[in-house]
Amino acid sequence: MAGDVNTAGHCDRQFAPVREAFESNFSSRGDIGASVAVYRHGEPVVDLWGGWKDPEHTEPWSEGTLVNIWSTTKGVTAACFAMAVDRGVLSYRDKVADYWPEFAKAGKADVTVAMLLSHQAGLCGFRDPASLHDLYDVEGAAARLAAAEPFWTPGSMSGYHAITMGALASALLKRAEGRPIADFVEDEFRQRLGLDIFIGLPTSERPRVSNLVAPIEMGSQDTAAELTPAQVAALANPAFAPTVANEPDWREAEIPSANGHATARSLAQLYSALATEGILNGIRIADPEVLREARTLQIEGKDAVLSIDARWACGFLLNTNGLYGPCPESFGHSGWGGSFAFADPATGLGIAYTMNQMGTDLVGDPRNSALIDAVYASLKY
Template identity: 35%
Template structure:
């Protein structure tokens, strides 16, 4: 017996059936799926439970941490500064953040930071757990950090430091705190129920996140987890320094911080809405995120090949992942699709050719490096339905 709630266009009934079937996994807890095609929402579904005791049902307005699905919002926020003429893509980041110009980082550009080419995927000095929630401590540590490789020479994903690499310049260029900026200039104009730093009144809507047990992912995931076991290595530092990164997800400190690389909290509907507008070149029906020229630059390949942090092949534009042709590296739609997965399974992306905006969120974290098989299966089925209608 399925407990799927919400709306579906009958043309996409098989997607709804697949979503319901995923809930029959005995470890499944809760999740939501929203898909837009052109100007309309064709799927807006949710199911399961939000709490660790499996007592509380997932509601229409349940929120959940979507981890790195937050990164493209931070990238758009910075690109809005470019659009406003406050900084250029190829300007040194130090123009906005003078303290950054030390330890060999004088020439690192905004473009390099956005495309994970800055060599700043991790902080090498061990920081205390509470440092993660002190904005200035993290910004100061990054400003002092030496790049792990020659900036521009290679790429390596910055899972957490990205928040300050983008957020500190954003703060200085806009005069606003990053979470407040994203709320005012991205979420509110688009009507997104999404926060980087959840207000007190909304905390009770957040689903409790837990991990799938006895699941080990693919070969890339195993390689990454092995690298995270080496305390002096970049992989360990990128995901585990400060150590609170790994254990804070369900805490109020995490939910209310402004870690725009990892702690965005929202729902499938808000992700699909963001990507619906991006699928249409950054503007749709009076909602404007970004000039279409900058959206085009975002989609250009800036990094490709073996990722120094993830130890898997990755392709990046500016603040977004691009499609790849290996299982788990692509979005399950057309080759022009782009977006961003989040740790544990959430996924937000668009396919401009198909006019699709896609959002999937879950509170049951899987172990994959890039795309989660649950989200991918749903995306592929959406695409199959679209092709049938052509």
């Protein structure tokens, strides 16, 4: 227990430093409600939760509490594509236009699936004004992007497709596999694998969700004057506050780049499978060779939207500057405000953290660093 915060769940004795770091996140790093989970070679070694679903401390954060995970969703989307590639539905080397002919317009005919998933397509946002309701219309958004001129020559650089990656990826998977990503996640992750992961949250699950809490100054509204056209398109068209994630329309929409809802346990389970032999709950999700291809570097350097060094694989963010611990092979994705999930193939680890109190650090959130450092310190015992 840290202060007045009760933590519950399981933590192997070897990983006691993770429990200590988790509890310190409440006592000294501002957490309100959160979960952390670590799976090693498919077995749970840490599965902790604690705190509150609300700042008023009226409802405890429970074992099954869901929360919007922002761009940590992109790693789930990347896993969908790895499964589709494993089944022969498409390959990372295929051209997007082979499945989606309209996408070839405006110089995009040679964009491959790998280029799209690694943020190289130049479609980081809309050139004309967009609203939140435009984002909620996933097929309409995809059609606009397919017809659009890219912001740079595809393949020449990466530029983070913060929101548009969701519409693009879902439209492509639907044309290649037959299901949009929301349906794929429901059928394959929820029903078949038993994971608590949603893209498009059913009304029946709303009681389990914790609202996000964000600093008053946090948002995308007041930054446009400082940004390049590509950054404006990616980060401020439309501009919105992080609390939009608490609204019913956001929760119910299909935005496979930003509105996933999940538990840390399920994310850690998924990434543990991705880190090892591709087996989850006794079910094969992808061959290890496909998983190696999924995490193969596609492009690296200063990202044109994020303005930080980034190393992109096929939808996954590769470890950069120790973001995901000491293993250079680690891969995953992080979300606005602090959530993250990643796999470490060297140790067979899947690690995830979800929370309701958003932080302001783009990289290096102190809560993330404390938990990740504690995991690797535990491996030395």
